[in-house]
Amino acid sequence: MEPKEYRQRVKRLEPPRPIARNALWAFVVGGIICLIGQVVQSVLMAAGYNQETVKAPTSIIMVLLGALATAFGIYDRIAKFGGMGANLPITGFSNAVVAPAMEFKQEGPIMGTGARIFQIAGPVIAYGVLTAFVVGLLRFAIMGGKP
Amino acid sequence: MKVQTASPIRQRGHLRLDATIAASASIVGPFEAKGPLGHLFDRVVQDDLCGQKSYERAEQCLLRGAVELLLDRAEVRATDVDMLIGGDLLDQITTTNFAGRDLGVPLLGVYSACATTSESLLLGALAVTSKAASTVVCATASHHLSAERQYRFPLELAVQRAPTAQWTATGGAAFLLGRADEGLARIVAATVGTVQDYGLKDPNNMGAAMAPAAADTVLRHLRARGQASRDYDLILTGDLARAGLPLLEELLGEEGEHPAHRLQDAGVLLYDPSQDVHAGGSGAACSALVLASLILPRLRRGELRRVLLVATGSLHSPRSYQQGETIPAVAHAVEMEAIV
Numbered sequence: 317m318e319p320k321e322y323r324q325r326v327k328r329l330e331p332p333r334p335i336a337r338n339a340l341w342a343f344v345v346g347g348i349i350c351l352i353g354q355v356v357q358s359v360l361m362a363a364g365y366n367q368e369t370v371k372a373p374t375s376i377i378m379v380l381l382g383a384l385a386t387a388f389g390i391y392d393r394i395a396k397f398g399g400m401g402a403n404l405p406i407t408g409f410s411n412a413v414v415a416p417a418m419e420f421k422q423e424g425p426i427m428g429t430g431a432r433i434f435q436i437a438g439p440v441i442a443y444g445v446l447t448a449f450v451v452g453l454l455r456f457a458i459m460g461g462k463p
Numbered sequence: 464m465k466v467q468t469a470s471p472i473r474q475r476g477h478l479r480l481d482a483t484i485a486a487s488a489s490i491v492g493p494f495e496a497k498g499p500l501g502h503l504f505d506r507v508v509q510d511d512l513c514g515q516k517s518y519e520r521a522e523q524c525l526l527r528g529a530v531e532l533l534l535d536r537a538e539v540r541a542t543d544v545d546m547l548i549g550g551d552l553l554d555q556i557t558t559t560n561f562a563g564r565d566l567g568v569p570l571l572g573v574y575s576a577c578a579t580t581s582e583s584l585l586l587g588a589l590a591v592t593s594k595a596a597s598t599v600v601c602a603t604a605s606h607h608l609s610a611e612r613q614y615r616f617p618l619e620l621a622v623q624r625a626p627t628a629q630w631t632a633t634g635g636a637a638f639l640l641g642r643a644d645e646g647l648a649r650i651v652a653a654t655v656g657t658v659q660d661y662g663l664k665d666p667n668n669m670g671a672a673m674a675p676a677a678a679d680t681v682l683r684h685l686r687a688r689g690q691a692s693r694d695y696d697l698i699l700t701g702d703l704a705r706a707g708l709p710l711l712e713e714l715l716g717e718e719g720e721h722p723a724h725r726l727q728d729a730g731v732l733l734y735d736p737s738q739d740v741h742a743g744g745s746g747a748a749c750s751a752l753v754l755a756s757l758i759l760p761r762l763r764r765g766e767l768r769r770v771l772l773v774a775t776g777s778l779h780s781p782r783s784y785q786q787g788e789t790i791p792a793v794a795h796a797v798e799m800e801a802i803v
Contacts, residue, residue: 329706386619386621391619418617419617
């Protein structure tokens, strides 16, 4: 059999990924995480933060919750159902940093945790910075230096 | 020089062998013990770390433990073992080589991913057949968590696995090969596989990448033996799992071979679908565990007369995958017969 013909057959026999079910779970899990974020924000605002100043402490608390859930081995189980719903919120970013940090502890603090902590999040950070730079340049070209 | 052919059709890589599998031993992790073969394994370790500092060390423990249990059971001293032929999945086959530090036997480390079981049995039987050795130990081990670390993602990372993905088995198995008249089964022939690459790239569907290699080896073996698949009680592949097995059935069917229920897969047998292992088991230990726990006892009791073990290996590395390389695969076949 020709390799191309075989590859087509493999594609045909591959069990379909449950996209509808995954999307629904992503919606539910992502929604719950955002709801928790909203509760945190509301509590902080009741404690005196305003719309502007509440952003940073809310993010910090959500990152902490994501890190704790990762450390206790819960977050990967949530993501098994939640998929992108668990990856996309800031708790998912926290997981992407904490998971390799824990993983490579065995290889030591320098070549292990230190060198590989951004193995997953690194590309997001690198290209996030690059994108911000390009967008900033575009804004400057179009609108000038005015705020 | 005239080449001696021992088979009806001369087939490159085909070997006529004569060695006895005198004993076997198997050790599994707690998750494998919950599978359908759980009660058949010789020993179950209580936790995934086996009391070690890392999963890599735990894997060494599994291989060493299986060999020690085997020697104990067969009442063979390590100093009487001519050589140990073994392998595993980790970089530089560290599991086997590091376990060798404590075993104190002449050691040959081999690698063909999940086909390592049949590769080591093939080489061991060859050494016995040629009378170069009289007592050979063949061993393989793999660990789900060390394999995850090497091939996939950090353990706690939030990822969803594909339905075609496979689950590396945690365990170790060892076999004692010799020339005795008594034992579990006799190895009578083997076929060395050729590397097949049909251009598949998805490491989450290794079964599909390996099925053509299995088909090629099975057909070459049958041709060399002048036999059909129905002449075997069991053709055991390991590990095509649920994604690869139907593909192998189709490929064999096109060549007129319809083994039907005679064709089974170690990756399908090792776990229950309720264990959520996706397409099924894999890993260097997977087919060895099924062989040691289920197949060899049935051969010894005469419930199976003739078995063809076709362990299949996906030969990619994390780096080859990242560089966009396709996945080459190989399958080595070992034919076993009941002694009684």
